Amino acid sequence: MYSLTINELSKAQFLAQYWQKQPLLIKGGFKNFVDPIDAEELAGLAMEEGIESRIVTNSDGWQCTNGPFEDFSTLGEEHSTLLVQAVDHWHPDAAELVEPFRFIPNWRIDDLMVSYSTPGGGVGPHVDQYDVFIIQGSGKRHWRVGQVDKSVQQFSANKGLLQVGPFTAVIDVELEPGDILYIPPNAPHEGYAVEPSLNYSIGFRAPNQTDLLSAFADHLIDHDLGQARYSDEELTERPSRGELTADEIARLRKLMIAAIEDDSIFLRFISESLSEPKHDKDLLPLDDPLEENQLMDFLSDYPLLHKAGGLRSLYVEQDDAVILAVEGHSFCLPINHLETVKLLCDEQSIATHVLAMNTDCLLFRQTLATLIKEGYWFAD
16 A cells, blocks of 8 residues: 655645645655556556557657557657556556545546656657646656646647647656656646656546536437427517527526536436546456345355446435446435445445445345446455
């Protein structure tokens, strides 16, 4: 287990002073750091279907090649970087790196990207639209980071690679194993390996208005919702037939907003949407269906259930119910199961005797049987 030290700051002080505000160098954030994965294991993941990977080279202009890879001939001895997304979904030891950062709400955490760079390797100066913690593993990497600048212009250095122009650095440092950079959205940054180097990047989700509105429209269509129509029973004759009036615009806007303000629609949508996975996972569904009447026997055989690597789960508390959302699916349970649902969402493992205490409820038994059957929680 990794223990995070944020310089002399408490987590509350870090959030108040730096989160989404300014970059921070955290020297020795992880003491005596040991890589949870090596370059060969990372290359093995990059050969697998369903795992997003790419190789970026900058020896002769910027080139970006997407995996999966059959060989690594494009990964040169210099000026090359292999990047693999969602390593926490596939490598339990690497997934442990995410745990110290869960003082940020779980729904905001996206994935753990791991990169291996040969000397001079990097992806060039760029900005991200999300927060990121970058942990230095073995080797050394030179980083420059600028202040947040929402006006910075991006350009395409390559079909799959956006970069920015020169910027003034407020952090200019060579990271050593266990050092960490926190970089907020829109802060330009660039890093180049000084020697063969492993880096671990924990990124965070930040949906924009287009993402949310598009997904909400899809949700309405999929569930045959949002059928209320425009009405104007107080319509009167007016001199111009071509005008769309301010009152009509307000009515139309109100019609649209009404769907968002309807909790029976919106809470299910937002919980499912924010728990929707972006990357495949190493799930192990049960070979045979687990019926709800078999659940107690299953739980009695194991002391713990473990959450699958990178699993997205969250809950929404209501007056008389709690919505549990897992991997884009939602389950509505009676409010008396709130504390157990909290444990399922907050912790990576949960004692089966705690779960067994809730099994007098048919709905809870059915929900838990489904979660285990799909491989979202597993026993070993």
